[in-house]
Amino acid sequence: MRWRERTSRIVFASCAGLVVVIMASIIIFVGLNAFQTFTVYHANPFAFYFTSGWSPDSGQVGSLVLIVGSVVATLLAVLLGAPISVGIALFVTEVAPRWARQFMQPVIELLTGIPSIIYGFLGLVIVVPLIAKAYNSFMGGYFNTGFGMVAAAIVLTVMILPTITTIAIDTLSTLPVGLREASLALGATRWQTIRRTLLPAGSSGILTGVVLGMGRAIGETLAVSYVIGSNANSFPIKLTSAYPYVNFAPTSTITVQLLFDFAEARNPSLNYSAIWTLAFTLLVISSLLVAASRWIASRSVYNTNANARRTNGPPGWWSRVVAPQLAPLLERIPAPLAERLPLRRADS
Amino acid sequence: MSVIAERSGAQSSGGVKRRASLRAQARFWDRVVTGILWGVASGVVLLLAFIIIYLLAKGLNVLSWNFITQANVLATYDGPEVFNTFYIIILALLICIPFALCAAIYLVEYARQSRYTTLVRFATETLAGVPSIILGLFGFLIFVTNFGQGTRLGYSRLAGALTLVILNLPVLLSVFEDALRKVPNELREASEALGANKLQTVGRVLIPTAFPSLITGVILTAGKMIGETAALIYTAGGSSSVNGWFSLNPLTSGDTLTIKLYTLQAEGITPNAAHVAAGTATLLIVLLLAFNLGLRFAANYINKRITGTGHTR
Numbered sequence: 001m002r003w004r005e006r007t008s009r010i011v012f013a014s015c016a017g018l019v020v021v022i023m024a025s026i027i028i029f030v031g032l033n034a035f036q037t038f039t040v041y042h043a044n045p046f047a048f049y050f051t052s053g054w055s056p057d058s059g060q061v062g063s064l065v066l067i068v069g070s071v072v073a074t075l076l077a078v079l080l081g082a083p084i085s086v087g088i089a090l091f092v093t094e095v096a097p098r099w100a101r102q103f104m105q106p107v108i109e110l111l112t113g114i115p116s117i118i119y120g121f122l123g124l125v126i127v128v129p130l131i132a133k134a135y136n137s138f139m140g141g142y143f144n145t146g147f148g149m150v151a152a153a154i155v156l157t158v159m160i161l162p163t164i165t166t167i168a169i170d171t172l173s174t175l176p177v178g179l180r181e182a183s184l185a186l187g188a189t190r191w192q193t194i195r196r197t198l199l200p201a202g203s204s205g206i207l208t209g210v211v212l213g214m215g216r217a218i219g220e221t222l223a224v225s226y227v228i229g230s231n232a233n234s235f236p237i238k239l240t241s242a243y244p245y246v247n248f249a250p251t252s253t254i255t256v257q258l259l260f261d262f263a264e265a266r267n268p269s270l271n272y273s274a275i276w277t278l279a280f281t282l283l284v285i286s287s288l289l290v291a292a293s294r295w296i297a298s299r300s301v302y303n304t305n306a307n308a309r310r311t312n313g314p315p316g317w318w319s320r321v322v323a324p325q326l327a328p329l330l331e332r333i334p335a336p337l338a339e340r341l342p343l344r345r346a347d348s
Numbered sequence: 349m350s351v352i353a354e355r356s357g358a359q360s361s362g363g364v365k366r367r368a369s370l371r372a373q374a375r376f377w378d379r380v381v382t383g384i385l386w387g388v389a390s391g392v393v394l395l396l397a398f399i400i401i402y403l404l405a406k407g408l409n410v411l412s413w414n415f416i417t418q419a420n421v422l423a424t425y426d427g428p429e430v431f432n433t434f435y436i437i438i439l440a441l442l443i444c445i446p447f448a449l450c451a452a453i454y455l456v457e458y459a460r461q462s463r464y465t466t467l468v469r470f471a472t473e474t475l476a477g478v479p480s481i482i483l484g485l486f487g488f489l490i491f492v493t494n495f496g497q498g499t500r501l502g503y504s505r506l507a508g509a510l511t512l513v514i515l516n517l518p519v520l521l522s523v524f525e526d527a528l529r530k531v532p533n534e535l536r537e538a539s540e541a542l543g544a545n546k547l548q549t550v551g552r553v554l555i556p557t558a559f560p561s562l563i564t565g566v567i568l569t570a571g572k573m574i575g576e577t578a579a580l581i582y583t584a585g586g587s588s589s590v591n592g593w594f595s596l597n598p599l600t601s602g603d604t605l606t607i608k609l610y611t612l613q614a615e616g617i618t619p620n621a622a623h624v625a626a627g628t629a630t631l632l633i634v635l636l637l638a639f640n641l642g643l644r645f646a647a648n649y650i651n652k653r654i655t656g657t658g659h660t661r
Contacts (some may be wrong), residue, residue: 115575
């Protein structure tokens with residue numbers, strides 16, 4: 001009986017270890033291929049990340065357009081999507097009568113379940129022609145196909161809605177009831193309660209959702225590939241004029257170029273290695289977003305977020321290694337701003 | 349008392365009026381925001397309704413028994429894709445469930461908070477955040493080819509399923525973990541008081557009690573797998589053979605419904621591709637709706653069968 005206990009324990013533990021092995025091998029193998037761009041093909045890392053001009057077949061690897069494309073698409077999607085998501089979450093937790101709440105739950109679940117390729121397909125047959133039509137009738141003169149950053153941002157906005165909404169609902173519904181009651185007892189209206197009490201109290205949970213939504217947006221491939229037009233040499237935004245504006249021309253992102261270029265890349269070639277370098281860059285960005293979401297969740301005053309509940313506080317590596325480095329920076333944030341950010345626990 | 353009296357005395361009827369107008373203002377904004385929130389929520393409901401109705405209207409006339417079950421050279425039928433979708437999902441689940449369940453049991457029942465569990469949790473969360481296109485390329489590297497050279501499994505259903513396992517292991521693990529954590533501690537204590545050891549407690553008490561939640565998690569994951577594309581394009585292959593698709597051989601290449609939808613748009617060698625694409629998209633959404641309704645039904649049914657009441661969960 002003893003040996004069975006012991007073997008089963010070892011089996012269970014090694015199954016848990018499998019996740020670590022997988023994650024480590026992803027980092028190692030993607031990384032090994034990625035660094036060949038710089039070690040075997042002697043591409044200049046600075047030129048890789050800070051110049052534009054992506055045509056790896058002819059030895060030109062400047063990924064600035066792609067990186068800017070990914071970042072702009074993500075930011076636009078979050079700017080549009082986060083307020084709507086928080087609105088839905090507030091509706092579900094604060095405003096909705098019982099029947100509406102029960103109705104919204106499957107709606108959000110279904111939106112989560114719709115595959116990204118369907119969103120891409122709908123973007124292709126609905127959003128892209130709509131943008132082309134709107135642009136050509138309002139701006140006139142210049143023919144626009146509708147493919148580009150605007151279509152990608154709209155599709156991504158819809159795609160990250162359920163992610164942010166679910167986490168925001170989770171956060172708001174687990175806030176202590178006393179907060180709500182106290183505010184209402186002071187004579188505040190529902191909107192005053194939401195604005196002055198619930199949103200500040202739930203800010204770190206909501207922000208966790210927003211960051212996870214960003215992670216989803218930056219890693220999204222198929223939906224974006226359908227509507228962005230994949231021109232790796234045209235910037236999605238123009239910064240040269242008096243104010244920045246979004247370009248309507250086709251552009252591209254990291255994920256789209258991974259998808260399209262990988263089919264044509266032969267194994268030992270600069271093209272092949274450059275794609276892996278892009279993949280590794282994306283891996284690093286998305287891991288940083290996950291780490292950021294964990295950090296924000298761990299700073300939560302009410303520990304409402306499901307992630308935070310599981311581990312109770314920041315992971316060890318964070319408090320030992322990273323937090324001491326960040327502490328002096330955090331001190332320099334002006335006090336009025338710092339009060340509004342979920343940067344510090346209430347007790348510290 | 350006197351202070352309050354003085355104050356309210358000092359504030360003449362003008363103060364009362366001002367307070368009243370502030371309240372009116374607050375009530376006004378409260379109503380405006382309530383209206384906006386109702387508007388946002390109904391907008392989302394309308395959006396979902398539009399998506400479903402649009403897809404059904406566009407592709408329902410394409411669907412036929414032949415479309416779902418047959419294959420032809422022109423790839424205007426979806427038979428192989430339907431078969432492969434389910435084949436790959438079932439294969440992936442068969443591989444994924446044991447590992448995820450064992451890992452969850454370890455984290456919930458055996459492990460104390462240690463450096464090892466921190467590492468496992470950290471890896472799980474990071475893996476859950478890795479974009480699926482990167483996992484697709486990783487699957488190509490590890491499963492399809494021998495680290496980028498030659499062939500290991502080739503473009504195959506097995507390689508696709510293994511990539512899906514990597515993609516869904518963290519999700520399934522955390523769902524299982526939550527399910528096991530929800531089992532009340534009294535059951536564990538009662539089982540051990542009866543003299544059962546840990547393994548017996550897990551096998552005869554915990555898993556049966558948590559079974560409804562475990563099944564819900566599995567079906568949720570399967571629903572996610574139906575829609576997965578990016579991880580499969582470079583692992584499962586972009587086409588199915590017309591004659592050899594109806595086999596259980598995991599090493600044949602096979603595209604799923606989502607990959608077909610992708611290749612229809614990207615390569616465009618199929619005659620009236622838009623027609624077939626509309627049909628495929630509709631088929632996907634119908635499958636997902638069926639899955640979602642089935643999930644609710646199954647969860648209720650199993651709950652009733654196992655707990656006898658239906659109100660726990």
